[in-house]
Amino acid sequence: MKISTKGRYALKVMTDLALHNDGEYIALKDIAARQNIAVKYTEQIVSVLGKAGYVESMRGVSGGHRLAKAPSEYVIGDILRTMEGQLAPVGCTADIKGTTCPMSESCSTVSFWRGLDKVINEYVDSFTLQDLI
Amino acid sequence: MKISTKGRYALKVMTDLALHNDGEYIALKDIAARQNIAVKYTEQIVSVLGKAGYVESMRGVSGGHRLAKAPSEYVIGDILRTMEGQLAPVGCTADIKGTTCPMSESCSTVSFWRGLDKVINEYVDSFTLQDLI
């Protein structure tokens, strides 16, 4: 029952960008140094965030990254789901690839898991990046 | 963000025992067959449940397992924590081996994670085995 470092670090990176959200591009190595993450690993994380449209990047000498939107427009749940995939705590509630567990009809634990799924997602969707800074 | 099969199967095993809670010992292979889990894997799970005092076992020909208490006395959160360890979604809130993350003071995401930890544990602690059957 763990959020991987991908999700945790992504949140750190996004809060770092939000705290330096003055329109300038911020170099990856500065973010990595402040958040104590390996530069090369930070690259991978920012790459995913960029493809999701959450950050804008600029190459070259004074390049770097910056937020694409205002901090209040980022829902934390969206960021985590982007990095982690579905936050569903068990596969049988998730409808992954359109397949559901064949026992789900008769399984008395399924509704319990669906409920857990719900409280997790409601929680992470109740915060924006603005709330964290 | 997943509950492992250990936790999921443990809940299945416990509900199976709760549904056949007539004081008789129930053979592992019957549980395994009904719940569609490999017998040998079920052994490992029941072993942990037994060491935690959740099930009573009897060896020999007409042996098996049964609940040690009434279904309403089992808190689901306890069962899951027994199988999975702490349910804390990120390590930095967990105090594992007495070590906390050195950045936790300055990390603005920590309180967010603590909150997630809280809603998860409150949810799983709000159900008993009786509620699932």
Add this chain to the structure above:
DNA sequence: GGGAATTTCTACCATTTTAGTATGATTTAT
């Protein structure tokens, strides 16, 4: 146009966790 700083892309890799399997010993009822 050249060089330096930076992102971007692709591949690789060691360790840990997960989800079992396998083997065999021990206990108990009949």
Add this chain to the structure above:
DNA sequence: ATAAATCATACTAAAATGGTAGAAATTCCC
């Protein structure tokens, strides 16, 4: 004695995790 069951321990294949490494592409500045 024997069959049926739990109990204990070791092993293993596959996947996920948490990174590293190297080089190419882009941009700015001189």
